[in-house]
Amino acid sequence: MSARVCVFILTLSTLHGPRAVSGVLxxxxxxxxxxxxxxxxxxxxxxxxAAGGLVYTSEYKSRFTPYKKICTNSSQLQxxxxxxxxxxxxxxxxxxxxxxxxxxxxxxxxxxxxxxxLDRDTVIGPPNVSLISTEDTIEVIITDPVFARSxxxxxxxxxxxxxxxxxxxxxxxxxxxxxxxxxQSRFVxxxxxxxxxxxxxxxxxxLMNPKPGEPSTPVCERTTSxxxxxxxxxxxxxxxxxxxxxxxxxxxxxxxxxxxxxxPKDLLPQRFKxxxxxxxxxxxxxxxxxxxxxxxVSIVADDGTVEEGSPLQDTxxxxxxxxxxx
Ligand SMILES: *[C@@H]1O[C@H](CO)[C@@H](O)[C@H](O)[C@H]1NC(C)=O
Ligand SMILES: *[C@@H]1O[C@H](CO)[C@@H](O)[C@H](O)[C@H]1NC(C)=O
Ligand SMILES: *[C@@H]1O[C@H](CO)[C@@H](O)[C@H](O)[C@H]1NC(C)=O
Ligand SMILES: *[C@@H]1O[C@H](CO)[C@@H](O)[C@H](O)[C@H]1NC(C)=O
Numbered sequence: 001m002s003a004r005v006c007v008f009i010l011t012l013s014t015l016h017g018p019r020a021v022s023g024v025l026x027x028x029x030x031x032x033x034x035x036x037x038x039x040x041x042x043x044x045x046x047x048x049x050a051a052g053g054l055v056y057t058s059e060y061k062s063r064f065t066p067y068k069k070i071c072t073n074s075s076q077l078q079x080x081x082x083x084x085x086x087x088x089x090x091x092x093x094x095x096x097x098x099x100x101x102x103x104x105x106x107x108x109x110x111x112x113x114x115x116x117x118l119d120r121d122t123v124i125g126p127p128n129v130s131l132i133s134t135e136d137t138i139e140v141i142i143t144d145p146v147f148a149r150s151x152x153x154x155x156x157x158x159x160x161x162x163x164x165x166x167x168x169x170x171x172x173x174x175x176x177x178x179x180x181x182x183x184q185s186r187f188v189x190x191x192x193x194x195x196x197x198x199x200x201x202x203x204x205x206x207l208m209n210p211k212p213g214e215p216s217t218p219v220c221e222r223t224t225s226x227x228x229x230x231x232x233x234x235x236x237x238x239x240x241x242x243x244x245x246x247x248x249x250x251x252x253x254x255x256x257x258x259x260x261x262x263x264p265k266d267l268l269p270q271r272f273k274x275x276x277x278x279x280x281x282x283x284x285x286x287x288x289x290x291x292x293x294x295x296x297v298s299i300v301a302d303d304g305t306v307e308e309g310s311p312l313q314d315t316x317x318x319x320x321x322x323x324x325x326x
Contacts (some may be wrong), residue, residue: 005226006257008085021251023105024108024109025047025101025102025103025107025108026048026101026108027046027047027099027100027101027108027109027110027111028044028045028046028047028056028077028099028101028108028111029044029045029046029047029048029111030043030044030045031043031044031097031098031099031112031113032044032113032114033060033095033096033097033110033113033115033116034116034123035116035118035122035123035124036119036122036123036125036146037122037123037124037125037145037146037148038082038118038119038122038148038149038155038300039080039082039083039122039148039149040060040080040081040082040089040095040118040149040152041078041079041080041081041082042058042060042079042081042095042097042098042099042113042150043077044077044078044099045055045077046077046101047101047108050101050102053103053104054072054073054074054101054102054103054302055073055074055076055101055103056071056074056076056079056100056101056102057069057071057072057074057099057100057101057102057107058070058071058074058075058079058081058098058099058100058274059097059098059099060081060089060095060097060098060099061095062088062089062090062093062094062095062098063093063094063095068088070084070220071118077205079097081095081097082148082149089118090118090149091118091147091149091150091155092117092118092119092122093117093118093121094115094116094117094118095115095118096111096112096113096114096115096116097109097112097113097183098111098112098113100151103286104110105244114161118149119155119156119208119209120208120209120210121209122150122209123207123211123213124145124152124203124204124205124211124213124214125143125145125213125214125289126140126145126202126203126213126214126215126217127142127143127144127163127202127203127204127213127216127217128142128143128144128145128216129141129142129200129201129202129219130143130219131200131219131220131221131224132221133221133223133224134191134223135190135194135223136191136192136223137189137190137192137223138164138167138188138189138192138198138200138221138223139186139187139188139189140167140186140188140189140200140201140202141185141186141188142165142185142186142205142291143185144185145213148194152204152206152244155206156206156207156208156209158183159183159203160206160207160208161183161186161204161206161309162180162181162183162204162205162206162207163180163182163183163184163187163203163204164178164179164180164182164202164203164204164205164212165178165179165182165187165189165200165201165202165240166178166179166200166201166202166215167199167200167201168198168199169193169196169197169198169199170196170197170198170199170220173199175192179254180205192223193223193276194223194224195222195224196222196223197220197221197222197223198220198222198223199218199219199220200213200218200219200220201215201217201218201219201222202216203215203216203217203247234306252288261325
């Protein structure tokens, strides 16, 4: 019962403007401590029916440190505690803020916020997303939001930060496809239709933070080539390689003709080609057994001696191949 009466009186005093019962200035309302990307900001509304000229003083404390004044006699309705370079705000801390209104020499009571855990309660802002397209892929490059304290991956641990990438064909948002649990800040959407515009939206989830991060504004990109983009260089490189490969194949296939051209067989005296028993000829024949068709021929001179000789040595090694094969 007495508790209810108490609440009633408190409500009355709040509703009665700044100079309520017993001349005490009433305090700010809707006092809340918020965090976005690991900052720490206290926000409030003026007291009900507040007169002009009010100023506010606000403070914060962590579980282990006493209240520390940050904004003094400010007319603004918020105070960014994390903007202080020397503030002892740790991303793993638990914080409370409070504010009071002042009018001249008069001060309201302090109004305290609820306590928040910075890492658990902060709102993870949208990442920055850029896209690089090829004919049928789009690479999504994600830049983490900038934190007031630490970095996203330092605060939560790199393996606890996951990206949720949603993409859809422009104008077909209802057919959006999401890929979740992605740890890499670069991701390739593949097997896309060519000459088609796709839109991408990314948000971040951190395991320690129950709230999903804010989604990035959708960015769209067309799968195709723009003038002077890297695939032109890729095509040129491909053509050069293809031409070189073709030249190599032709050189292998027509090596006989090429060497004939470079080393014409007519330079060789006719009789040397008909010396089948020469050791060089035998070696050549044995190295290409399936291609060889020949009839052993012996040239017998008028005086009955068989002409053997080894004149091939005179013809030079690069041309001896032709001798054997022709
Ligand atoms: C407190 O916030 C609520 C909702 O945001 C709003 O309706 C109300 O008017 C606010 N109170 C004051 C005193 O501004
Ligand atoms: C804030 O205002 C009060 C009352 O006007 C004054 O006494 C005090 O010196 C002021 N503090 C600062 C830091 O300006
Ligand atoms: C996001 O990326 C664009 C383009 O790279 C850049 O201009 C912009 O400054 C970035 N914004 C943030 C918040 O990093
Ligand atoms: C990923 O994002 C999409 C679109 O915002 C949402 O519908 C889906 O629930 C998200 N998935 C996870 C696991 O967060």
